[in-house]
Amino acid sequence: MNHSDLQIMFYGKNIAQNDVKVSDGVIIKEVQKTENPNYIFVTIETKNVTLDEFTFSFLKNNKLTFTQKYSLKNRKENSRYRKSFDSSDVIYLIMSDRFANGNPNNDSSTSTAEKANRNNPGGRHGGDIAGMIKNLDYIKELGATALWPTPICEDNDETYSYHGYGQSDVYKIDPRYGTNEEYLQFSNELHKRGMKNIMDYVTNHWGWKHWMYKDLPTRDWVHQFPKFTNSNYRMTTQFDINASKRDAKYCADGWFVPSMPDLNQSNPLVLNYLTQNAIWWIEYADLDGFRVDTYSYNDKEGIAKWTKAITDEYPNFNIVGEVWMYDQAHMAYWQKDSKIAAIQSYNSYLPSVMDFTLQEQIHNGVFNEDKQEWRNGMVKIYENFTNDFLYPNTNNLLVFFENHDTSRLNEIYKNNFDKYKMAMTLINTIRGIPQIYYGSEIGMAGDKGKGDADIRRDFPGGWNGDSNNAFTKSGRTVEQQKFFDFTSKLLNWRKNKTVIHNGKTTHYIPENNVYVYFRHNEKESVMVIINNSNETQKFKTDRFQENILNFTSGKDVISDKNIDLKKEITIEAKSSMILELK
Ligand code: CA
Numbered sequence: 001m002n003h004s005d006l007q008i009m010f011y012g013k014n015i016a017q018n019d020v021k022v023s024d025g026v027i028i029k030e031v032q033k034t035e036n037p038n039y040i041f042v043t044i045e046t047k048n049v050t051l052d053e054f055t056f057s058f059l060k061n062n063k064l065t066f067t068q069k070y071s072l073k074n075r076k077e078n079s080r081y082r083k084s085f086d087s088s089d090v091i092y093l094i095m096s097d098r099f100a101n102g103n104p105n106n107d108s109s110t111s112t113a114e115k116a117n118r119n120n121p122g123g124r125h126g127g128d129i130a131g132m133i134k135n136l137d138y139i140k141e142l143g144a145t146a147l148w149p150t151p152i153c154e155d156n157d158e159t160y161s162y163h164g165y166g167q168s169d170v171y172k173i174d175p176r177y178g179t180n181e182e183y184l185q186f187s188n189e190l191h192k193r194g195m196k197n198i199m200d201y202v203t204n205h206w207g208w209k210h211w212m213y214k215d216l217p218t219r220d221w222v223h224q225f226p227k228f229t230n231s232n233y234r235m236t237t238q239f240d241i242n243a244s245k246r247d248a249k250y251c252a253d254g255w256f257v258p259s260m261p262d263l264n265q266s267n268p269l270v271l272n273y274l275t276q277n278a279i280w281w282i283e284y285a286d287l288d289g290f291r292v293d294t295y296s297y298n299d300k301e302g303i304a305k306w307t308k309a310i311t312d313e314y315p316n317f318n319i320v321g322e323v324w325m326y327d328q329a330h331m332a333y334w335q336k337d338s339k340i341a342a343i344q345s346y347n348s349y350l351p352s353v354m355d356f357t358l359q360e361q362i363h364n365g366v367f368n369e370d371k372q373e374w375r376n377g378m379v380k381i382y383e384n385f386t387n388d389f390l391y392p393n394t395n396n397l398l399v400f401f402e403n404h405d406t407s408r409l410n411e412i413y414k415n416n417f418d419k420y421k422m423a424m425t426l427i428n429t430i431r432g433i434p435q436i437y438y439g440s441e442i443g444m445a446g447d448k449g450k451g452d453a454d455i456r457r458d459f460p461g462g463w464n465g466d467s468n469n470a471f472t473k474s475g476r477t478v479e480q481q482k483f484f485d486f487t488s489k490l491l492n493w494r495k496n497k498t499v500i501h502n503g504k505t506t507h508y509i510p511e512n513n514v515y516v517y518f519r520h521n522e523k524e525s526v527m528v529i530i531n532n533s534n535e536t537q538k539f540k541t542d543r544f545q546e547n548i549l550n551f552t553s554g555k556d557v558i559s560d561k562n563i564d565l566k567k568e569i570t571i572e573a574k575s576s577m578i579l580e581l582k
Contacts, residue, residue: 001279002080002313004047005029007272008056008070009217010040015058018065023054032269039217041269046072075283082282084318085146085196085289087395088501090428090491091435092144094132095404096152096177097162099438100462100471102130109175113158113209116176118463121453124162129178131462133189138471142441142484143491146196148291150404152177156209157259163404163452164200165293166207166260170277180284187286196288198320199281203274203306204294205260213261221270222261223253230254231262235296235325239333239344252299265302275309282314295321295350296334307336308349320352320398320433328357328387337392353391354398355432358384362401362426363412367419367574370534371513378515378532381426385507385517388431395502399432402440408455410445415479418574421486421558422530425576428494429519429528431505441487442470442480486558490578493557499524506547512537514571518547527554527579531571538568554579 010020016037022028026049032041042056053071057064085091101107107116107126117123132149139147151164154174164174173183187197206213206222216222231254237243238251255262265271281287290310295303311317323334333341335353361380369377388394401409401423413419420443427434438444439459446455461469469475476484494500499521507517513533519526525547531537541548554563557578563569571577 001046001075003309004045005043006046006072007041007043007269007276009273010042010056010058010068011038013038015040018058018060021057021059023051025049025051026054034218034269036215036217038215041217073283076286079283080314081316082286082314083288084314084316085198085433086318086501087431087433088495088498089146089196089433090144090494091146091148091198091398091433092139092142093403093435093437094147094149095127095162095438095456096129096132096149096164097125097127098456098462099127099149099459100131100135101126101128101464102132102134103128103178104464106130106176106178111175112154112156112161114156114161118458121451122160122162124176125458125463126176127458127462128176129173129182129186133182133186135462135471136189136193136195140193140195142488143493143495144436145194145495146198146288147190148198148200148435151200151202151293152183155207157207165202166205166209167202168207168209169211170202170206171280184285187288190288191286197285198289198291199285199287200293201278201281201290202293203263203265203278203303204297205256205262208259208261210261217269218267220264220267223255223264225254228255228258231256231297235323236330238296238300239330239341239346252297256294256297262297265299265306271302271305275306278306278310279313282310282317289317290319292319292321292350295348295353296323296325300346300348304346304348304350311349311351318351318396320354321348321350323350323353324356326357326360328384328390331356332387332390332392335392335396339392340390351393352396352398352433354400354435355384357387358399358427358430359401359403359406362409362423363406365412367413367416367422367532369513369532372510372533377513378510378530381530382507382510382515385430385505388505394431394505395433397432398435399427399430400435400437401427402437402455403435404437404456405448405452406455407448408437408444408446409440410443411447411455415443415445416574417482417486420483422532422574422576424487424490425528425578426530428490429500429526429578430517431519434494436487441484442476443483489558493578497524497526499526508544511539514539516544518544520547525549525551525581527581528576529569529571529579530576531573534573536570536572538570540568541565548581551581553582555582 016033027045030043153167154169155161156168237248461471503519503521
């Protein structure tokens with residue numbers, strides 16, 4: 001490893017009463033003991049170790065009490081410079097328990113408390129890694145290239161454990177999802193298909209059933225208060241120069257919910273545990289990226305060190321953080337090398353953040369605004385991108401209109417296919433990395449107002465006996481096929497369009513609720529037209545001359561129609577065109 005120190009945590013009753021020695025050929029750099037005698041942290045230097053296996057000896061009064069073998073495994077070739085996800089990808093987000101049940105035998109396990117009950121909307125339904133593997137060809141046919149399943153490590157909560165964000169063992173895949181070996185197999189199957197595995201990693205908290213929470217190595221391993229203290233969720237306090245110290249502290253140190261102890265990333269032992277665990281998963285499961293939960297609720301300095309340690313070890317590794325804020329300056333603050341954050345001498349080192357302000361406009365109904373006013377209709381979308389100067393890297397923004405924590409697009413727009421097409425066109429042609437949420441591509445809806453279960457419904461066809469199987473063409477309804485065909489055509493076209501992946505964006509002030517932008521490089525140009533008005537619109541192309549240049553026509557990617565750029569362009573109400581200029 002580039003960083004070759006390894007800290008090993010030993011756990012056992014009164015283990016700290018021992019001294020530690022190790023086989024010749026290995027150097028112990030440090031032994032740390034804490035106020036809890038059941039732990040010892042031993043740091044070794046791994047760089048020049050040639051032994052496949054070596055032995056730690058534990059001695060009390062110079063008498064051997066026990067030994068423990070340990071081994072260092074070989075890394076995969078070129079592990080350090082592994083590729084990661086980027087703007088050439090489309091990410092498919094899966095609610096792991098709700099996609100497909102590939103192995104009904106693992107729906108419940110003896111080692112975990114909550115048993116499967118598909119009749120309980122908030123219960124465990126049996127979706128698993130085997131189900132994801134079984135349907136990778138479906139996702140490939142759709143045109144998505146990277147998978148982000150919600151967390152799959154063990155979450156042993158008695159109820160509501162399916163969401164997986166309250167983990168009880170971060171080295172072990174939850175048996176109801178499969179095994180560690182199956183998770184590695186999942187990566188291998190993705191890689192065979194030229195696709196990528198993004199792990200949903202949680203640094204901010206563990207679940208209260210985590211084995212270590214029952215016997216904390218140090219009292220300050222988690223943030224403790226005299227009585228339960230919630231985070232105030234006001235992430236702005238983390239940089240607001242007018243914020244009180246109290247508010248800033250309670251945002252980061254307060255607990256997200258009562259069942260999730262808030263980890264203290266300012267404790268070097270905690271930070272190292274999280275860093276080494278993350279690196280272990282990258283190596284073990286051959287990962288292609290992380291999505292980090294509740295990024296801006298972590299200790300600010302600690303999470304920057306975590307992110308830097310991982311990206312130092314893997315220079316091409318991409319990490320997207322959940323920074324759920326409502327202002328571009330606030331989100332841009334958290335992206336690596338932010339000049340705004342530099343004002344406060346801060347650098348998160350986080351390569352990618354999520355474009356939540358774009359999501360917010362789509363979520364709040366911009367495609368229902370038929371008439372353009374000074375700040376309404378497509379102007380809202382246009383204005384979102386006028387703030388792009390704040391971001392250090394706009395190609396590394398996640399663009400999306402929904403996820404597992406929001407109402408679904410098809411709920412908000414009542415399964416209106418025209419509005420679906422406009423939204424899908426936008427996120428797949430604008431700068432950044434599109435992220436779509438399982439099931440929307442077949443028209444699935446879901447209302448956050450009715451609770452999380454409604455936005456995390458089972459994918460039809462994922463369970464034996466499902467009457468509707470949307471994984472196959474013959475199983476889809478006419479309506480599902482309509483959504484799928486459009487999405488698949490768009491995503492598959494996008495796959496090889498470098499001009500969309502990293503071309504420059506030039507956009508024009510919307511007129512009559514029609515938004516026009518170009519994605520262009522030295523070789524190619526794509527003109528995107530979104531007509532959000534409820535009338536057919538006609539316009540001349542003169543005002544786009546600086547992008548139209550000598551191009552004379554454009555071929556619409558979806559309809560294959562040729563559009564003459566020298567004549568007036570006609571676009572139907574509530575529709576979009578993606579013109580490859582010729
Ligand atoms: Ca199962």
